[in-house]
Amino acid sequence: MASDEARKPAAERNAAPPARRAAWRDVVTFRGPPQPGLELWLSIAAFLAVLGAWALVAETGLVQPQILPSPFAVVAAWGRLFADGYIGDIGISVGRVWAAFLASALIAIPLGILMSGYRAITALLEPIIDFVRYLPVPALVPLTLIWLGIGEGSKITLLWIGTFFQLILLVADDARRVPKEFIETGRTLGASDSSLMKDVLLRAMLPNMVDSLRITLGWCWTYLIVAEIVASSSGVGYELWTARRYGKSPEVFAGILTIGIIGLVSDQAIRALHRRWFRYLQ
């Protein structure tokens, strides 16, 4: 046997591959190599652990159900909510968020780009934006109610104020971060100011801008709940507040989790689109 082994070319000897480092070592090494499979299992395990701990604490009666209802009670509450037209509330809330978000984006994107390019526009707008930006949005609720009543207008206006003034600065920053060489290349190829903004600046900043929009959409949800709690008769925020009023803890939990899940799903959807649209960055 040994002589057979010796006759083989060097590359074929020692057929056994060198021992691979165990995957668990990689994930506990400082700046170690990625282990996507194991990382996913760790994430799932952590999630299940939190869920399990919650179930354990609630089911053993360690904490009163009024304070911490069990996961099963929350699932049952979901059932009751959906039987009672909760999907309509979700639809209304999502509609409000997107109406305000689109209104913000449609105005903030062109204005942000102009701000990044023209000093006059920055000088005119920046003091106003900076002032409004620091107004706490909940403090504006009474004002929007006085102006617009308790209809859809006041809620969408509130969300718009909460996001527009932040988004315009994010967009302007995204535009400013476009390399100077891209702009100068466009100019030396004969682009006018407007072509430069449309064909070079917008295209170059787009991946970062989609991220800015994604972050802003998250803020929209925060302000939506404020608006719906204070002045509304529909939507997930309203249902949440109503459940609290009647002391229905499982419904409160279900409401909070619903909002979290909607946020997570829309965030992940935009991330997936980002990967798809901007494949050229890889």
Add this chain to the structure above:
Amino acid sequence: MSFIRISDVAKEFTTPDGGSIPVVRPLSLDIQEGEFVVFVGPSGCGKTTVMRMVGGLETPTSGDIYLKDTLVEGPSRDKGMVFQSYSSFPWLTVLGNIRFGLKYRSDISAAEKEKIARHYLDLVGLTPFADYTINRISGGMRQRVAIARTLAANPLVLLMDEPFGALDALSRERLQLQLMDLRRAERKTVIFVTHDVDEAVLLADRIVVFSKRPARILADIPVSATLPEKRGLDILDHSDFRKIRRDVLALIRNEERSMEAAE
């Protein structure tokens, strides 16, 4: 009047606190049509600023620059620029980038634009990579894309700001030879900024040596008076090549020494 006339041009940069730093002392330079002029000098001396003023990307503090009897007042398609950093657009393919060079030309039809784009794609040897995205090709290929895109726009003068500075030695050598071929085919007027003296002597019809900042012209060396126009890498062993190289290096070293002495 010569093709490019730089006449008593000076440049000062203003600092945020209101002061001013002289970058280019008043200098004059004439460049003939079809000439390949290389600017060399100590790093940070202002040679790039002079070239950027020719391109209309910087405005002279005083003096005028004329390109073909027209005052340079801003960037335009007549003054093509190739940057050191990768300026190819990542959202376009290789061919898409070259097409972009023709995007704002209204003097020719769409079919003709496509023909020209493909011609330059072929000229820089990237036809097999036409549909690659920019992030998938090497640094040398990206610079070839940038050169093809600029040439496709058909500028009067090609301005190159250390275009091969970020490349490895072998890619740089290959691109230098390709640029010489391109240039013979196109007969473009070129201003080329570099800090690599070998590169300067290899490519130049004329080398303009700049002083330390604020820049003035130390020497204007007619390389093509002594070296043949068609050069290969074997020119590196030519005795005249080595003499010019030695002279230029001596001038720059002297400047850098006096910069260190001033500090």
